[in-house]
Amino acid sequence: MGSQGGFGQSKEFLDLIKSIGESRSKAEEDRIVLREVETLKVRLNDPNTPKYKLKEYIIRLLYVEMLGHDASFGYIHAVKMTHDENLLLKRTGYLAVTLFLNEDHDLIILIVNTIQKDLKSDNFLVVCAALNAVCRLINEETIPAVLPQVVDLLGHQKEAVRKKAVMALHRFSQKAPGSVSHLVSNFRKKLCDNDPGVMGAALCPLFDLINADADKYKDLVVSFVNILKQVAERRLPKSYDYHQMPAPFIQIKLLKILSLLGTGDKKASEQMYTIVGDIMRKCDSTSNIGNAILYESICCVSSLHPNPKLLEAAADAIAKFLKSDSHNLKYLGIDALTRLIKINPEIAEQHQLAVIDCLEDPDDTLKRKTFDLLYKMTNSSNVEVIVDRMIEYMISINDSHYKTEIASRCVELAEQFAPNNQWFIQTMNKVFEHAADLVNAKVAHNLMKLIAEGFGEDDDTADSQLRSSAVESYLRIMGEPKLPSAFLQVICWVLGEYGIADGKYSASYIIGKLCDVAEAHPDDDTVKAYAVTGIMKIYSFEIASGKPVDLLPECQSLIEEMLASHSTDLQQRAYELQSIFTLDAQAAKKIMPMDSTCDDIEIDKNLSFLDVYVQQAIENGAQPYIPESERLGISSVSDFRSHDEHEPSTHALRFEAYELPKPSLPHNIPPVLASSTELVPVEPSYVIDILHPTSAPSASDAGSSELKLRLDGVQKKWGRPTYSSPAPSSSSTDLVKVQNETPRPDSTGSSKPKTRDTSYDSRKQQNEIPPEKQKLAASLFGGSSKSEGRHPPSQKNTKTQTHTSDKSRSSKASAPDTAVKPSQPPPDLLDLGEPSIASSVPSVDPFKQFEGLFDFTQETTPPASTGGVDGASKDSDFTSLFADMSLSAQSHIDPNPESNGLGGSKVEPSSPQLNKGPNLKEALEKDALVRQVGVTPSGQNPNLFKDLLG
């Protein structure tokens, strides 16, 4: 079996691979590939090419495409090959089409018929090949064409076919949940299949179904528990063992299912306690796979109805993870801790130092996981430390995706737990300074609102102090270059509103500053609009207070510039500013009353004052107005927000047509021109709407806007003001959804437990800990005991709470949206990499690379030591899990089985052949064969011959 007999390809193909391997530059490689493409084009189109040759050409075509070149000219040949009677050709054809084509490719239609036929074939290999293609190529529209056959195959005598049929149905249920809803009983039946592989496969669709609606499957709890028990008792065939654990992958899937079924269900949970406990006890915590099961058990325990014994076992396991040297295990430990503190917040305390180590680790993955933990355990006593840390990290990273997330977390925590307003404003300033354009625009409005509303009704001095300090901090910050636009808007608004409120700064000083802002950002109309309105406010305050007012020269030139602006909004603001000067004090006071942003304005939404006019018009024969919804015959319409909320939560394709969005009324009501008596949020949205007409919809379909225009739900620019209706289920929208699938942020990140505990006590447990670390630990974990004595964010918080009731909702809902937004244009290549990645790949010393083969043999290991024998390093070094040897029953495995599991097996670099064991001869033969066909390891990649498991 295998390739002992040679590579089975023609000399030509081997030469191709060889020459590509030896090419010195990308250009040279491209030349070779292009030549190959030409050859293939000629040969594939030649009707005289023998069939067995065709097979190789198709494989060569796959190779060409894998190198990143276009091979679409040959797709049709691959499709034709699936029609062939010869099984070998057919199989190759299917392999090629599954790799070449997407489910929406035009050629699919030519394959469906063949698939239908092949699913009925007597040869199970043909059926399997067809099922592989079904999983990849059948789309929502073609499901009905093959569904009956696939269902029939669930009863096929060969287990391989049953298994693939289950997976195909699983795929269908992902693509079109409705298509297989009547088949759920079949999945249940497959749980009892004789073959463990089929049973294991059936867990996949069941997991999805239970995830969608656990209540329907509560009766299966007993079955799952029984299966898990049998697995744990090693009742499955030995061949499912992996590293001495019985069928670990099946165990993990079952644990996942149990945790879904046990969530919030005491009765179901109680049925599971015994088996989960058993599994945790049986886990071999020295192997990776054992730890994987252990971790999954902890996840399961944390979602079941709490059981003290299991929680204790979970806590012990977490402690072991966190104490481990392996970053992987630390990572899992932190993640498990995050899950467990929901139930038992005290548990974090004993691990404080481990957590802080992880926080300071250079590994970004671990660091971010730790931030997740901190985010979940934030309370009013440690919020300052945690948010400061987060901001510090936020500033240091370039990855805009994560930056967005962490920024919105900072905002959320600050809004929820801020100890005082001073701190809140400072924190927000920091966030805005570095990430204003990444956080939700709503956040800026909340900040302005907080400054406007202050602590509460009865504490005016504190309010004005707050405002003065805000003004002062802004005057200081605004000189800095490259401030984000959203932040400048806040600054302009606050300066306009409160710049001269405390009398510390003169009107002309503030106006001068505002003019500077407008001047410094000639391209940002929004900022300019905010600045002009700020200036307008200050002038009218001055006029209202009866002071003599003279127009500053820079302000004059600003007005002149804006009068000629392309933006009608700016023009209008400039005209208004001009006309302010003609008013007397009384009128100015009316237009711009001082400090009245929080005053409620009664808005007559029904426009009842127009009733008389309407009545007259109707009497004169005018048509009565019919509301838009009635005109279009829509019964229920959800507004934009509901889109925001459920869209990011689903990763899967959404096939049903979009609801017709209701024209959002608040956007269309032209607000009374930017007077300061407005409701705060309206003014900015007015600006945004006018200046960036696309920005509002882009929140809900930002992902798709880059691909193509989606006109459904968008008001038509010209003609009758209707909304174009979405296509029922055109494949193009499918495509759009599909595109969204990957970049969609996961919504789980924003779920937030509200359980907080305040009963940590700060114990210094270990000596020899650096004092600063201890301090950090104390402030993170131990601070809460003080929290009673501290001024809780009482009034303000409740206040924020009330007025954030909708803001927190929307900020939560829209957090994933904002996360998507910056990634259009598609994610920056540089963003995802660590900044330190140098493009040094080609310059790597080949010898060094060679050492790399042996996976991190540490420099301290003496070169002559036969690594595998060193049993002492057994549990100390997880890092070598890369190099760990398989425990499989293969002939060439390491002679020291005990050193295998956790990688005491340092492979000796200078004598790799030792490891070949009994297979040395074979390896030599292979090398000889390779030389014979003339392939030599190129200078670029001396690893070509290296045993992967060596």
Next chain:
Amino acid sequence: MIRFILLQNRQGKTRLAKYYIPLEESELHKVEYEVHRLVVNRDPKFTNFVEFRTHKVIYRRYAGLFFSLCVDITDNELAYLESIHLFVEILDHFFTNVCELDLVFNFHKVYLILDEFILAGELQETSKKAIIERMGELEKLD
């Protein structure tokens, strides 16, 4: 769910790429480039998990080859890390002391093995014996 699996060497040359979600042609190459950049220079002491856009990549290095799996955020990292190892064990068994060159010349067979191991983005069979047997049946045709 597994979004895609990639085999790349240190230079970033793709040795195998299988996607379980539809992606545009241009997107594929970008993904391959990005994943390679993410994993190739990571400190070996670091975790084998990297965030990748809204998913995470679980990778493992064998000699000069990187095996990368892109999975959902909620998936069990360590289990997928071990599934990579199981895959390599299967390859090793099939090719007898597998090396990169085996995978280069027989990449189409690697795809066939992969189809027996992972289907529709899920592990469909975790018994090495079962997979090897299935491959034996396919090999007989040649």
